[in-house]
Amino acid sequence: MEHLALYRKYRPTTFDEVVGQEHITRALRNQIASGNIGHAYLFTGSRGIGKTSIARILARAVNCQNNQSGSPCGKCDNCLKLENQNDINIIEIDAASNNRVDDVRELREKVKFMPVDAKYKVYIIDEVHMLTDSAFNALLKTLEEPPRHIIFILATTEAHKLPATILSRCVRFDFRLVGVDELISLLKRVLDSENIEYDDEALKAIAIAGEGSVRDTLSIADSVIAYSIGKITLEGVQRVLGTTDESLMIEYFNRLAEKDVGGILELVNKIDEGGKNMSILVKDLSKHARNLLVCKSCSKPNDILNMAENSYQKVKEQSEKFDEKTLIEYMQCFGSAENELRYTISPRLLLETLSLSVMSGLSGEDVKKN
16 A cells, blocks of 8 residues: 655645644635635745645635635535545646746636636646746736636745735735644644654654654654654654754763863764764754753743753753853854765764864854864
């Protein structure tokens, strides 16, 4: 049996199932319920946060024969056609591969035809920023005054690349990154449905690694499930992601605080022998320095860090060993070294040099010179 990726299997089909975009789903439901539907929408935001999913739900809702407070019922003929991908009134276009002016001219000819057994024909144009300038110009007139039966939904991760003339003719919705707590709730719902056991700390690690993207979070969960035998654990998540164990981070920064040159070199050797990706390591080091800085400078650190209590207490305690200026310099040094470690011939030597340099109190620019 073919495996269906979690992000596809659990793609939302109603506005109620959408995670983290309530400000958008509420507005769209109100428009549909009142019949005040726009002729052109712009959905913009980071990858994997629901732009295409909501576009499909909106396309279904405007033609639903029995919508539920603006949300598609999922049972009528028009809803079932879209679910089975048989709805000829919903046209999805990938602008990355159909970005020429001739493609848009062909679209302009097709919009003249009426929808079949439905009120609207909906065009979803994904990655719309990939259209050429001439293609945008060809689209402009149709977008400005489309036939009454046409709705355009433009989706993009880079709205700044769209001409102002296009932007001014669309109802714009800015999608936000999804919070860690919301992603954890989604993961629990999905894994419970899949009858997979898990540790709460493991889910938090997956949600944080997803960086606000629902698709990335579920893709990581898919990889962890494939790796794990039985229960999903924090150790399993760390192995799949290649992230550094928290105890190793604590030990490394303790050696920095103690100016322990030999200890740092021994630790780098241990890391290297373990086959650790040095580029991922310095990213984790930069993140740990940031966590220490948050503990050092913020009144309610864990509201920002969202860490497990035992982990938070360790980081909070360690933050007392550093001043804010030093932690900022650590963030800069480790952050700037990430790209260098990807391409260097000797990652271990570079990490040793970097570690001893930051221990000596050199700034980010000084480390680069050395």
